[in-house]
Amino acid sequence: MKIHMIKKLGIASCLAIACVVAPTAVRAQANAGFILFGGVKDSALDYCLDNGTSSRNDRYYLEVKPQSFKVSEVIITYPDHFNGSFDTNDIKLRVTGQCRGGKDLEIESATWDRENRRITVIPKEAIPAKTALRVVLSNVRNPDYGGFYQFDGRVLRADVPVPVYIGSWVITLD
Template identity: 35%
Template sequence: MFSKSFVRRALSGLAIAGCLVVGLPTLSFADGLPGFTLWGGVKGEDSLNFRLDFGGRAGSWDRYRLRIPAKKMKLAVEQFAISYPDYYKGEFDTKNVEVIVKDKSIKLQEVRWNKDNHLLEIYPEEPIPAGSGVEIQLANVRNPSFGGMFYFNCQVLSPGDVPLLRYLGTWVITIS
C-alpha cells in the first residue's frame, strides 16, 4: 500500500514531532533560571548560578537570587560589589536586599546603589566566613523595559586584605 521510504519518512517525522512536544513543557520550566550559552560568554568556572523568581520578564517586577557556592568563598568577605552593564536600565530597591548564609539572613550594615558607576555595594555587619555558601537576594527589582543578556559581575573585599576588590564570578542574567 505505502512504499518503504514513505513509511520511514513518516515514522521519522512522527518521532521528531513527539520529541518536540515532550520537550516543550521542560522548556517552560526554565524561565528565570540560568540558560545555556553557545558562543562567547563566561568561562564555566567563572559562571555563577542564579534564579529570577518571577520569570525575568522585561518591564516587570522580579526577585533575583544570586548564588555564590562555598568553594568560591576562599576568604572571608566584608563587602560584595555587584557591577552590571551600563545598558541595564533596571532599578534596585536597596531596602529589600538580603544576604543569606547557611539558610539564615544576616544583618547588613549598608547597601549602596551607585547608579553612575553601575554598582551595587553590600556591606554585612560581620564578615562572612570563608567556605560559606551565599545567596544574595535582590527583591523588588524593576527589570529593564527591554530584554537582553546582562553580565552581573561579583567582586568581594576581604577583611585585612589590600583594599582591592577580587573577582569571584559572573551571573549571566537574561531578561525576555
C-alpha cells in the same frame, strides 16, 4: 492526528506531548549562564529569578561561591544598557547553597551607585571563609527590553581590603 493514533498513544501520552510543546505563561528562571569572552572556565555564577520578564518587577538570587577567606563586602556591577532599577531597602545576604531559602545575615548597608552601575552590600560582621551565599535583590524593576545582561561579582577580603573577582552572572530576560 487521527483518532486511532490518539487511542494508540493514550491520553496521558498526548497530554505529556502537549505540555512539552505548549508554551508556559509564567516561569521562574534558574541558570548558571555562560561567559562569551574570557579565559576562566569557572567564572559563570548561578542565579535564579522569580519572574525573568522585561518591564516587570522581579527578585534576583545571585550565587556567591564559598571563598577561602573572610568576606567583608559584596560588590555587583552591571552593564550600562541595563536600565532597570533596584530597591536598596530590600537587599539581603543569605547563607545558602540553594537558590531559595537559607538564613539571612544582618546587613550593615546596601547601596546602589546608579552613576557607576554598582551595588555594594556590607554585612554587619565579616562572613566566614567557606560560606555559600546568595545576594537577594528584591523589588528589581527589570529593563524595558529582554536580552542578556552580564553582572560581575567581586568580594572584598576582610584581611586585605582588595576586591577579588568571583565571576559573572549572565542574566537572561524575556
